[in-house]
Amino acid sequence: MAKWRNTTDTYGIIAQAMHWLVAAMVLVQLGLGLYAADLPVSLARLQWLSRHKSLGLAILALILLRFAWRAMNRPPALPAAMPSWQQRAARAMHWLLYALLVLAPLTGWLHASAAGLSVSWFGLFQVPDLISQDKELSALLKIAHRTCVALLSILLLGHAGAALWHAFVLRDGVLHRMLPWKPRGSA
Amino acid sequence: METPGQRVRLRIAAVLIASAAALPAHADQCYAVDSSRGALSFEVKQAGAPFRGKFKRFGGEVCLLADKVTRIEVWLEPASVDAGLPEIDAALRDKDFFAVSQFPRAVYSSQSVEVRGNDLVSHGTLQMKDKRRNFDVPFSLRREGDQQVVSGTLTLNRLDYGVGTGEWSNTQWLANEVKLDFKVTLAAISR
Numbered sequence: 001m002a003k004w005r006n007t008t009d010t011y012g013i014i015a016q017a018m019h020w021l022v023a024a025m026v027l028v029q030l031g032l033g034l035y036a037a038d039l040p041v042s043l044a045r046l047q048w049l050s051r052h053k054s055l056g057l058a059i060l061a062l063i064l065l066r067f068a069w070r071a072m073n074r075p076p077a078l079p080a081a082m083p084s085w086q087q088r089a090a091r092a093m094h095w096l097l098y099a100l101l102v103l104a105p106l107t108g109w110l111h112a113s114a115a116g117l118s119v120s121w122f123g124l125f126q127v128p129d130l131i132s133q134d135k136e137l138s139a140l141l142k143i144a145h146r147t148c149v150a151l152l153s154i155l156l157l158g159h160a161g162a163a164l165w166h167a168f169v170l171r172d173g174v175l176h177r178m179l180p181w182k183p184r185g186s187a
Numbered sequence: 188m189e190t191p192g193q194r195v196r197l198r199i200a201a202v203l204i205a206s207a208a209a210l211p212a213h214a215d216q217c218y219a220v221d222s223s224r225g226a227l228s229f230e231v232k233q234a235g236a237p238f239r240g241k242f243k244r245f246g247g248e249v250c251l252l253a254d255k256v257t258r259i260e261v262w263l264e265p266a267s268v269d270a271g272l273p274e275i276d277a278a279l280r281d282k283d284f285f286a287v288s289q290f291p292r293a294v295y296s297s298q299s300v301e302v303r304g305n306d307l308v309s310h311g312t313l314q315m316k317d318k319r320r321n322f323d324v325p326f327s328l329r330r331e332g333d334q335q336v337v338s339g340t341l342t343l344n345r346l347d348y349g350v351g352t353g354e355w356s357n358t359q360w361l362a363n364e365v366k367l368d369f370k371v372t373l374a375a376i377s378r
Binding site: 040041042043046047050115116117118119120123126127133135138 | 232233234235236237238239240270271272274275277278354355357360361
């Protein structure tokens with residue numbers, strides 16, 4: 001029976017749900033951003049970028065919730081057989097991922113504010129601007145946002161690759177800590 | 188020795204000279220509206236959130252007679268739009284919005300100016316693109332030091348003037364109402 005909270009050997013339902021929800025949202029978000037980035041000024045650009053901004057803010061909120069939940073829930077331990085350099089690398093990777101999952105939407109939000117294109121969250125309520133309109137700063141923040149997204153994409157590929165390596169090469173159950181089902185034959 | 192006829196003619200001449208000298212005090216005093224001494228900004232909702240910008244070139248005249256506004260004639264060059272983003276400014280100059288190459292100026296002329304409480308309302312016409320409509324502008328005229336300052340806020344419907352045609356006529360994503368804010372210090376015109 002799955003537990004809500006993390007245990008010593010698996011993530012709980014809440015952590016798993018937030019992980020996969022954020023994962024799905026980030027994939028949609030990357031698609032939206034890449035598609036809209038090259039559109040000329042048009043109604044379609046306004047519509048897709050507005051949805052991109054709203055979704056980005058939702059991801060930021062969920063990531064912050066994940067931090068709060070993680071602070072109250074120790075993640076399950078990595079397999080004892082894993083070399084300590086790998087454990088350190090895995091931990092560093094995760095913190096970098098978290099940092100970029102905050103920085104990517106944050107630089108996007110700052111960019112929207114500096115560009116003077118404020119956000120109404122899915123048309124429901126007005127999101128405050130973080131900074132006032134500034135043409136030069138807006139151009140810099142656009143580069144910052146794209147850089148964060150590029151780094152995040154590389155890290156996500158590494159994250160997914162490592163998970164698959166653990167699941168299919170090492171078969172050490174690391175991926176299954178984040179899955180609602182356990183591999184056959186394990187306890 | 189003056190004849191009575193000469194005396195009358197002299198008197199008439201004296202009256203004419205006196206009234207000519209007094210005339211400027213009774214005529215309108217016109218002041219220049221100049222973008223270097225004022226600001227004109229707009230705000231419109233995009234995707235439900237405010238989008239702001241300004242127009243950098245505008246001008247015209249405001250005429251006063253004994254602190255009463257008698258005439259307003261102002262123009263605006265939409266090509267001077269500055270919304271902070273070059274690609275959006277370019278789109279605003281293009282044919283779907285201001286079509287600046289075809290319609291370089293929008294012009295407002297008053298027909299009458301009415302006092303309403305502490306403020307004023309100008310009844311007139313606004314000509315923008317190929318549309319000409321009756322348009323009321325509420326504004327205030329205040330003395331700041333030895334300067335006359337005209338300011339006001341108004342809302343107009345961009346679609347009345349064909350600003351944002353085609354796909355941009357979708358008011359759910361780009362609101363019809365555009366708020367304008369203006370404030371300008373009048374400059375005396377020496378004639």
